[in-house]
Amino acid sequence: MFRNGVSVTLLSLRGVRKAYGGNEVVCGVDLELTAGECFGLLGPNGAGKTTTLRLALGLTDPDVGEISLLGYTVPRRAREARARVGVVPQTDNLDPDFTVFENLLVYGRYFGLRDADIVARIPPLLEFAGLEARAAARIQTLSGGMKRRLSLARALVNDPDLIFLDEPTTGLDPQARHLIWERLKRLVAEGKTILLTTHFMDEAERLCRRVAVMDRGRIIAEGSPQQLILRYIEPQVVEIYGDGAQSWAREQGRVLCERCEQAGETVFCYTRDGDRVLVTLDGREELRYLHRRANLEDVFLKLTGRDLRD
Amino acid sequence: MRAQHFAPPRVSPRFIQVWKRNFLVWRKLAITSMLGNLADPMLYMLGLGFGLGSLLPEVNGTPYITFLAAGTVCYSTMNSATFEALYSGFSRLHVQKTWEAILNTPMSLDDIVLAEALWAASKSLLSGIAILLIIWALGLSHSPLTLWIIPLTVLIGLTFGSLGLVITALAPSYDFFLYYFTLVITPMVLLCGVFFPVTQLPPLLQNVSAALPLTHAIDLVRPLVTGRTPQWHWLHLAVLVAYCAAGFYIALVLTRRRLLT
Numbered sequence: 001m002f003r004n005g006v007s008v009t010l011l012s013l014r015g016v017r018k019a020y021g022g023n024e025v026v027c028g029v030d031l032e033l034t035a036g037e038c039f040g041l042l043g044p045n046g047a048g049k050t051t052t053l054r055l056a057l058g059l060t061d062p063d064v065g066e067i068s069l070l071g072y073t074v075p076r077r078a079r080e081a082r083a084r085v086g087v088v089p090q091t092d093n094l095d096p097d098f099t100v101f102e103n104l105l106v107y108g109r110y111f112g113l114r115d116a117d118i119v120a121r122i123p124p125l126l127e128f129a130g131l132e133a134r135a136a137a138r139i140q141t142l143s144g145g146m147k148r149r150l151s152l153a154r155a156l157v158n159d160p161d162l163i164f165l166d167e168p169t170t171g172l173d174p175q176a177r178h179l180i181w182e183r184l185k186r187l188v189a190e191g192k193t194i195l196l197t198t199h200f201m202d203e204a205e206r207l208c209r210r211v212a213v214m215d216r217g218r219i220i221a222e223g224s225p226q227q228l229i230l231r232y233i234e235p236q237v238v239e240i241y242g243d244g245a246q247s248w249a250r251e252q253g254r255v256l257c258e259r260c261e262q263a264g265e266t267v268f269c270y271t272r273d274g275d276r277v278l279v280t281l282d283g284r285e286e287l288r289y290l291h292r293r294a295n296l297e298d299v300f301l302k303l304t305g306r307d308l309r310d
Numbered sequence: 311m312r313a314q315h316f317a318p319p320r321v322s323p324r325f326i327q328v329w330k331r332n333f334l335v336w337r338k339l340a341i342t343s344m345l346g347n348l349a350d351p352m353l354y355m356l357g358l359g360f361g362l363g364s365l366l367p368e369v370n371g372t373p374y375i376t377f378l379a380a381g382t383v384c385y386s387t388m389n390s391a392t393f394e395a396l397y398s399g400f401s402r403l404h405v406q407k408t409w410e411a412i413l414n415t416p417m418s419l420d421d422i423v424l425a426e427a428l429w430a431a432s433k434s435l436l437s438g439i440a441i442l443l444i445i446w447a448l449g450l451s452h453s454p455l456t457l458w459i460i461p462l463t464v465l466i467g468l469t470f471g472s473l474g475l476v477i478t479a480l481a482p483s484y485d486f487f488l489y490y491f492t493l494v495i496t497p498m499v500l501l502c503g504v505f506f507p508v509t510q511l512p513p514l515l516q517n518v519s520a521a522l523p524l525t526h527a528i529d530l531v532r533p534l535v536t537g538r539t540p541q542w543h544w545l546h547l548a549v550l551v552a553y554c555a556a557g558f559y560i561a562l563v564l565t566r567r568r569l570l571t
Contacts, residue, residue, distance in 0.1 A: 060570055
């Protein structure tokens with residue numbers, strides 16, 4: 001979205017730091033979001049994604065740094081900024097004492113909207129969430145996917161310019177995830193701006209025009225998914241597994257490909273020329289393999305490592 | 311604990327929407343909720359009032375049931391606000407994460423805590439009025455001064471609501487509230503003159519009693535029931551207001567520390 005040919009910045013963080021009891025969880029983050037884009041903040045668990053979102057919303061004060069949300073200085077004027085933002089939290093916090101309809105009505109009131117205006121908005125929101133038939137249902141009777149969609153509809157009740165989604169599809173089945181993705185694409189097509197955090201790389205690759213990889217409180221890479229793949233990783237991957245994969249890696253893999261990594265039983269060969277690798281696998285029935293193009297997950301694993309984060 | 315957690319309260323008229331949220335939930339279960347809130351104080355008042363009252367002479371010239379009725383108004387008012395601020399408040403704060411959902415809107419935490427304290431006071435008002443209706447219906451008091459009890463229940467409710475929110479802000483789980491009941495609420499019921507005059511206690515316990523908010527609530531309400539203007543009423547009001555203000559501020563600081571870090 002451009003205004004007079006100039007791109008409009010909806011969110012900017014500059015040199016933002018935040019520590020908890022001497023443990024710095026956000027260590028100098030710079031971030032800029034332009035109107036109309038879908039931006040993905042990627043990172044393993046504990047990377048500082050959620051804290052970054054909370055800082056941007058003015059729910060916690062930075063130790064250092066400047067934050068501006070929709071033109072308002074945060075945290076000082078966060079309340080005014082939040083009036084034009086929608087938030088889908090990581091874990092659903094729908095109001096269990098209310099029906100689907102009441103959840104939207106009561107949430108709209110928190111924004112200072114008039115009842116008549118909210119009630120007029122509810123049918124299209126329910127349609128968007130695919131919950132038209134569930135207006136009178138209690139929250140406890142909804143499936144996980146339905147709750148997620150209702151959370152998304154609730155975040156739209158104030159017709160926000162910018163929508164924050166914290167791990168929108170974690171815990172959903174594939175059908176429910178695809179439905180959420182389709183809805184998010186629709187929102188971007190309508191001109192909404194989206195900031196989502198995720199650790200699903202396929203999600204980021206599908207939805208986001210621009211992503212940033214965050215690890216240990218820092219942004220360590222930023223660009224379009226394609227740019228990151230080009231910049232950080234060899235274009236092809238051969239995954240090899242089965243008895244003898246390890247010995248193959250020792251004897252051939254290290255020589256044939258630029259990078260060879262092992263994770264459990266599987267050997268990952270990163271290379272510019274997959275065919276050279278495949279030739280050596282011919283006739284070795286004990287080895288099974290998958291030849292594919294490098295994707296964002298490969299970049300992510302290269303940048304953040306294969307160690308578990310808990 | 312950070313400096314900004316100690317900032318003075320900053321509230322906006324939007325807090326009313328949070329109050330309305332709680333009201334809307336209550337309205338759905340109003341009948342059962344009222345019965346639950348009232349059965350306990352009624353049974354105490356009627357059971358002890360008639361049962362024990364028939365064995366007792368008058369207390370300071372008042373029939374025992376009338377004496378007890380004044381204590382019950384305060385006790386029941388205190389309990390309503392306390393239960394609301396503790397159990398229901400904790401559900402909304404911790405279990406259902408309702409406050410976190412609200413914080414993503416243009417509402418501030420100060421608005422939420424104010425709305426919760428006022429909501430607790432609203433529950434107190436209902437309980438207080440219900441006991442008053444019984445006092446009038448049983449003819450225990452005919453004094454128009456009893457009407458003053460209605461605004462007083464709001465102040466008493468706000469005080470115990472605020473104190474309860476302090477405990478809620480500190481609570482890791484529902485079990486934590488048992489400490490508050492055992493160490494604060496139960497002693498207060500027994501030491502502040504609900505069932506018998508404080509003057510019956512040994513001097514040391516009388517001094518403890520004088521420092522507790524429920525004593526001052528009862529010192530205001532009991533004369534009104536018997537048709538007299540309370541002595542030292544400005545002092546008693548000041549003590550309640552002080553507990554209320556301190557409780558609200560501490561609850562606010564602790565809730566900010568809990569949710570806004």
